[in-house]
Amino acid sequence: MKFETPIPVTEIASMIGAKLVGNADLLATGLNEIHKVEPGDISFVDFEKYYNASLNSKATIIIINKEVDCPEGKAILVLDDPFSAYVSLVKKFRPFVPSTNMISDTAVVGEGTILQPNVFIGHHVRIGKNCLIHPNVTIYDHSVIGDNVIIHAGTIIGADAFYFKKRAEREVQYDKLESCGRVVIEDNVEIGANCTVDKGVSGDTIIGRGTKLDNLIHIGHGAVIGKNCLFAAQVGIGGKAIIEDNVILWGQVGVSKDLVIGKGAIVLAQSGVPSSIEGGKTYFGTPVEDARHKKRELAWVKRIPEMWNKLNS
Amino acid sequence: MKFETPIPVTEIASMIGAKLVGNADLLATGLNEIHKVEPGDISFVDFEKYYNASLNSKATIIIINKEVDCPEGKAILVLDDPFSAYVSLVKKFRPFVPSTNMISDTAVVGEGTILQPNVFIGHHVRIGKNCLIHPNVTIYDHSVIGDNVIIHAGTIIGADAFYFKKRAEREVQYDKLESCGRVVIEDNVEIGANCTVDKGVSGDTIIGRGTKLDNLIHIGHGAVIGKNCLFAAQVGIGGKAIIEDNVILWGQVGVSKDLVIGKGAIVLAQSGVPSSIEGGKTYFGTPVEDARHKKRELAWVKRIPEMWNKLNS
Amino acid sequence: MKFETPIPVTEIASMIGAKLVGNADLLATGLNEIHKVEPGDISFVDFEKYYNASLNSKATIIIINKEVDCPEGKAILVLDDPFSAYVSLVKKFRPFVPSTNMISDTAVVGEGTILQPNVFIGHHVRIGKNCLIHPNVTIYDHSVIGDNVIIHAGTIIGADAFYFKKRAEREVQYDKLESCGRVVIEDNVEIGANCTVDKGVSGDTIIGRGTKLDNLIHIGHGAVIGKNCLFAAQVGIGGKAIIEDNVILWGQVGVSKDLVIGKGAIVLAQSGVPSSIEGGKTYFGTPVEDARHKKRELAWVKRIPEMWNKLNS
Numbered sequence: 001m002k003f004e005t006p007i008p009v010t011e012i013a014s015m016i017g018a019k020l021v022g023n024a025d026l027l028a029t030g031l032n033e034i035h036k037v038e039p040g041d042i043s044f045v046d047f048e049k050y051y052n053a054s055l056n057s058k059a060t061i062i063i064i065n066k067e068v069d070c071p072e073g074k075a076i077l078v079l080d081d082p083f084s085a086y087v088s089l090v091k092k093f094r095p096f097v098p099s100t101n102m103i104s105d106t107a108v109v110g111e112g113t114i115l116q117p118n119v120f121i122g123h124h125v126r127i128g129k130n131c132l133i134h135p136n137v138t139i140y141d142h143s144v145i146g147d148n149v150i151i152h153a154g155t156i157i158g159a160d161a162f163y164f165k166k167r168a169e170r171e172v173q174y175d176k177l178e179s180c181g182r183v184v185i186e187d188n189v190e191i192g193a194n195c196t197v198d199k200g201v202s203g204d205t206i207i208g209r210g211t212k213l214d215n216l217i218h219i220g221h222g223a224v225i226g227k228n229c230l231f232a233a234q235v236g237i238g239g240k241a242i243i244e245d246n247v248i249l250w251g252q253v254g255v256s257k258d259l260v261i262g263k264g265a266i267v268l269a270q271s272g273v274p275s276s277i278e279g280g281k282t283y284f285g286t287p288v289e290d291a292r293h294k295k296r297e298l299a300w301v302k303r304i305p306e307m308w309n310k311l312n313s
Numbered sequence: 314m315k316f317e318t319p320i321p322v323t324e325i326a327s328m329i330g331a332k333l334v335g336n337a338d339l340l341a342t343g344l345n346e347i348h349k350v351e352p353g354d355i356s357f358v359d360f361e362k363y364y365n366a367s368l369n370s371k372a373t374i375i376i377i378n379k380e381v382d383c384p385e386g387k388a389i390l391v392l393d394d395p396f397s398a399y400v401s402l403v404k405k406f407r408p409f410v411p412s413t414n415m416i417s418d419t420a421v422v423g424e425g426t427i428l429q430p431n432v433f434i435g436h437h438v439r440i441g442k443n444c445l446i447h448p449n450v451t452i453y454d455h456s457v458i459g460d461n462v463i464i465h466a467g468t469i470i471g472a473d474a475f476y477f478k479k480r481a482e483r484e485v486q487y488d489k490l491e492s493c494g495r496v497v498i499e500d501n502v503e504i505g506a507n508c509t510v511d512k513g514v515s516g517d518t519i520i521g522r523g524t525k526l527d528n529l530i531h532i533g534h535g536a537v538i539g540k541n542c543l544f545a546a547q548v549g550i551g552g553k554a555i556i557e558d559n560v561i562l563w564g565q566v567g568v569s570k571d572l573v574i575g576k577g578a579i580v581l582a583q584s585g586v587p588s589s590i591e592g593g594k595t596y597f598g599t600p601v602e603d604a605r606h607k608k609r610e611l612a613w614v615k616r617i618p619e620m621w622n623k624l625n626s
Numbered sequence: 627m628k629f630e631t632p633i634p635v636t637e638i639a640s641m642i643g644a645k646l647v648g649n650a651d652l653l654a655t656g657l658n659e660i661h662k663v664e665p666g667d668i669s670f671v672d673f674e675k676y677y678n679a680s681l682n683s684k685a686t687i688i689i690i691n692k693e694v695d696c697p698e699g700k701a702i703l704v705l706d707d708p709f710s711a712y713v714s715l716v717k718k719f720r721p722f723v724p725s726t727n728m729i730s731d732t733a734v735v736g737e738g739t740i741l742q743p744n745v746f747i748g749h750h751v752r753i754g755k756n757c758l759i760h761p762n763v764t765i766y767d768h769s770v771i772g773d774n775v776i777i778h779a780g781t782i783i784g785a786d787a788f789y790f791k792k793r794a795e796r797e798v799q800y801d802k803l804e805s806c807g808r809v810v811i812e813d814n815v816e817i818g819a820n821c822t823v824d825k826g827v828s829g830d831t832i833i834g835r836g837t838k839l840d841n842l843i844h845i846g847h848g849a850v851i852g853k854n855c856l857f858a859a860q861v862g863i864g865g866k867a868i869i870e871d872n873v874i875l876w877g878q879v880g881v882s883k884d885l886v887i888g889k890g891a892i893v894l895a896q897s898g899v900p901s902s903i904e905g906g907k908t909y910f911g912t913p914v915e916d917a918r919h920k921k922r923e924l925a926w927v928k929r930i931p932e933m934w935n936k937l938n939s
Contacts, residue, residue, distance in 0.1 A: 429724065431744060449764050467764060467782045505788060506822040541800060546844040583880050583912050615923070624936055
């Protein structure tokens with residue numbers, strides 16, 4: 001997320017009670033986790049093995065749990081628990097504000113858009129023109145929806161990222177990373193009934209122009225779905241997955257997090273995609289393989305008894 | 314769908330700007346895609362390879378993109394883009410009318426039926442007697458629900474069919490086939506929470522008498538589910554699948570479109586059904602096979618290392 | 627379920643028209659199906675092969691369809707159809723009462739808890755302090771929710787157990803076991819969007835302290851989920867499954883009913899768990915096996931063509 005106005009790094013340091021090392025004149029312009037970070041952003045790191053990646057990222061200000069050498073032109077904010085400090089900043093700059101109406105006064109809804117009964121629209125939501133939002137849809141705060149979008153009943157746009165830090169020493173072990181990202185749905189997208197599209201941890205979950213989703217589909221936090229994709233019912237997409245344009249996923253396909261599915265790939269029903277796959281091909285299986293290859297393999301498996309007999313004859 | 318009153322074919326031709334060939338005295342009585350067509354219906358075809366099937370179907374009036382010989386007793390309506398012409402007729406005869414109340418004034422609800430708070434009931438919906446519809450259920454326009462039906466919270470009845478024509482030359486490539494079919498739920502059906510049952514493209518999606526669905530189940534457009542079936546949670550059924558009576562599908566089973574599952578078949582959990590299967594048997598696997606056979610196959614796979622050793626000894 | 631005040635067994639016998647055999651002075655204190663039964667409870671049995679298990683269970687009063695020897699200190703209630711008699715008692719002692727408001731007057735909501743717009747809260751629901759319940763959530767009657775719980779939009783807590791008795795001789799074959807159990811969600815649980823957590827048949831479905839569920843997850847009736855578990859999106863858990871503490875289930879995992887997943891087990895995405903598995907290990911596959919073992923097996927399958935060549939050389 002970006003701040004409305006830049007904040008002096010000295011002010012950030014005092015908000016979270018950190019020791020400031022490096023350039024004290026910097027202005028923070030946003031807040032981002034490491035995968036989405038941009039110049040001007042505050043980010044955080046709390047594992048020694050990620051220190052270098054974080055310090056050398058585009059982040060201008062890094063909250064860190066050890067006093068290390070501060071890279072030129074940056075600032076580091078040193079304290080014991082960077083995760084909690086980062087979460088406190090999310091809560092400060094993107095506070096949860098309860099809603100009292102089904103449609104927030106701060107929401108903007110374009111001309112020609114039809115909101116069927118009982119659609120919930122949170123604060124600062126923007127919806128474009130000529131959309132049709134069916135009953136009982138929930139659109140969380142800060143979501144952005146383009147023109148000519150159709151969302152079917154019961155779908156949830158912008159629920160929190162499923163992202164926790166484990167604190168094995170505590171009784172309640174999973175510590176929530178509060179999310180300040182958004183969902184952005186581009187023009188001419190259609191989303192089926194009872195789907196869930198989570199907001200990004202700090203960046204945007206994006207559904208590209210002209211993409212069509214069937215029912216009961218889950219899109220994880222920060223996933224970026226390309227243009228003109230087609231996902232059949234009950235597909236699940238993990239966090240920060242990148243699905244390029246024209247990808248077709250058939251029913252119940254599962255896609256893991258942090259991977260890329262190349263342009264025009266087709267994944268057959270019930271397959272599981274554990275890591276990146278090239279575009280332009282058809283895949284099948286859990287884990288997925290080239291579909292023709294996988295089908296040959298299934299045929300080979302059926303010949304095992306024949307091989308056994310041959311071996312014993 | 315059927316029209317309220319028959320429409321002269323000449324009137325249809327002028328609505329869509331088509332050249333009329335054949336019997337100009339015909340009356341159109343309904344609108345149907347090729348899989349559901351009945352005498353009196355208007356249908357459409359835009360691929361040369363389907364011309365014969367369409368012209369020889371039960372359709373009385375065929376919208377087509379080439380001037381071919383018109384079969385005896387029928388009429389053809391010739392224009393460049395039959396798909397768009399058909400969609401324009403759907404929009405004309407089954408227009409979307411926004412709802413202003415949670416329960417439409419045109420809905421009919423039978424005696425003894427309980428509607429829990431915040432149930433949405435669209436226009437022209439008919440619900441029978443002694444039903445129990447739990448909170449936050451959405452029932453789209455024209456759905457028909459029998460007697461003694463229970464629908465649990467959050468379930469969506471009658472969302473649009475997931476059916477698009479690809480227009481590779483356009484920027485927004487998937488062109489929506491507007492659906493004018495219905496969902497018909499027969500007596501004594503129970504549907505769990507957060508399920509989705511899509512309407513048919515032009516015919517009915519049917520859930521047969523006494524069938525029970527668990528939660529988070531998807532039933533695709535135009536599927537016909539028999540009587541006394543039992544589907545466990547997270548099952549997904551593709552469009553126009555026919556599931557005969559007394560079929561049992563365990564959790565997370567996926568069923569492809571355009572197939573038949575025979576009477577009394579049992580499909581074990583997480584299996585995938587890609588094509589028609591006979592009734593009276595138990596199935597397992599993706600793709601499904603006879604369950605005992607599949608289990609033997611799994612046992613054979615475990616013997617590969619033994620075979621390898623034997624081969625190398 | 628427990629009765630508000632104990633009921634003489636003679637009164638129960640006359641309610642259901644049963645012949646009372648054994649101790650006629652007993653008081654019934656609750657109603658439970660066989661898996662959850664406690665001393666003082668009424669239970670039922672209608673299959674001869676379960677007679678002994680039922681008569682020797684902790685149940686004090688057993689509804690049964692044959693006049694057998696009554697165990698010391700118990701009572702049996704003899705009639706033709708114990709299932710229907712039991713269901714009639716459930717309906718009598720836990721009658722369904724329609725709701726007229728979105729939030730029942732009998733619900734108790736703790737201090738600091740935020741209910742977003744259009745949350746349905748049924749009769750006798752108890753919600754603790756500092757919870758956040760997002761829009762369009764449905765919480766059925768008698769559910770119990772602890773402190774600091776977050777429930778995302780569209781989730782359904784406490785829908786009916788999916789549990790039917792087959793009556794092959796009837797036209798409507800599946801006869802519903804009315805459920806009188808509850809859902810109990812402990813402190814610091816977070817549940818994602820569009821999940822479904824069913825109530826127990828007669829006991830409680832429990833989600834343990836600090837457990838976090840992603841979106842579109844199904845938890846079956848009477849399942850007991852431990853503390854600090856993590857379930858990714860689209861996981862499904864069958865009825866009465868016991869998931870011990872610190873279990874991690876990745877996306878689209880399916881877990882069958884009536885089994886135990888041991889403490890700290892990890893089950894990889896899309897796997898299927900058909901029966902109990904030990905804690906402390908990582909699993910993969912349908913049916914699940916030790917993940918390393920399963921991956922070796924997948925590698926062996928790829929060597930079948932090589933074996934075939936060797937065999938034929």
